[in-house]
Amino acid sequence: MRIGVVFPQTEIGPDPDAIRAYATAVQDLGFRHILAYEHVVGADPEHYAGWTGPYDVRTQFHEPMVLFGYLAAFTSLELVNGILVLPQRQTVLAAKQAAEVDILTRGRYRLGVGVGWNPVEYEALGQEFSLRGRRIEQQIELLRRLWTEPVVNYVGAFDRITAAGLAPQPVQRPIPIWMGADSPPAFRRAGRLADGWFPQMPPGPRLIDAKGIVDDAAREAGRDPDRIGMEGRISYGPRGSIGVVEEAAEWERMGATHVCINTMGAGLGGVDDHIAALTAVSTHIRRLARAPG
Template structure:
């Protein structure tokens, strides 16, 4: 099980030095990948009365593709979006940005995608919130063609490409696409289309039910369910024992990857996050790997 970290988007601030320190220290501690969430704009609660989203206009988010271009030169970590809100972005532009990150990182990008929940953000980016599910399914196939063929012609319900292609192509052809999933429909989509998935439930009956849906959809699509990756997540609570116990449950559940998340733990500065990651690394035995 490969163990990485969740980049503490909302708490690390805007200092480039802190971003660099975080990435390099995480690698030195033995973590294998860094995962970044995605939001382009936040909603202003003063305008959107009754706003209940987990993030708003004051929440700090670094743009994942630009962030990864920076970290690609500073670390050898795998770079994971979890998730890029794919349907609110232009497909060909995502393909180009992902190909460039993959090229500059020498094949270390894993593109996690999902639908998102923020209608305010969709409006700001000029995309239809209501058709996001069907659009994403079309986008994934188009992305893979753009990453593997020098010139394509494609006409779908949402995108049209006529005799065009990317140059340079990425190192990985195609780049792995993983799906965020927290509903039966999303589980089926991950099984049919994904190289892996990010469950939004903890190990236990709910996860086993989700896995059954993912694997069943893979079989129905003629795919090997054993080839799909699964990434769990463990939040830092200050207890090495609790973290190690939950990590063990993820391993037993068949997770191929695991991310340690320090956001929301009241750690303050980047030094606080790194101290927590050091303690977590000790609990997980990373330095002995």
């Protein structure tokens, strides 16, 4: 099981030196990948009465593709979007940016995608929130074509390409596409289309049911469900590294191929506190990690 970390960007701030210190420490501690969330803009809760979203206009998010270009310059970690809100982005531009990250990381990249939850963000980016499910399915097809075909002709409901292609193309052809999933339609979409998925739930009965839906959808699409990866997410909490290790073992029993450890929301301070928490975890968790493959 490959063990990585969630980049705690909402808490360590915008300082490039802090980002470098964090990523370097993650690599030195033996973690395998960094996963980054994304939001392009945040909503002002004073304007939206009853706002309940987990993030707002004050929450700091780095643009992940630019961030990954920076990280690729000084680490050999796998970089992972977890997730990129694909339907609010231009498909061809997202394909180009992903290809560039794949090149800069020498193929150590996974593109996690999802439909998101914030209609305010969709409006700001000029996309229709209600069409996001339909759009992402067409986008995934088109991304894979752009990464594997030198010249693409495509006419769909949301995109049109006439005799055009990307150069240079990525190292991985195609780049692995993983999907965030928190509902039966998203579980089925992951089973039909994705190389892997990010369950938005802890190990337990709901995950068993969700994985069953993913696996059934894969079989119906003529795919082998055992070839679809699954990455769990573990929140660092009051029980510290012991709690993380116990939950990682649960994820391993559930068949996870990857897990990532999230130190955000644990009441930690700046970058040094996040690194200290991961240092404590790393001393206990190595036995769960398989050899590099």
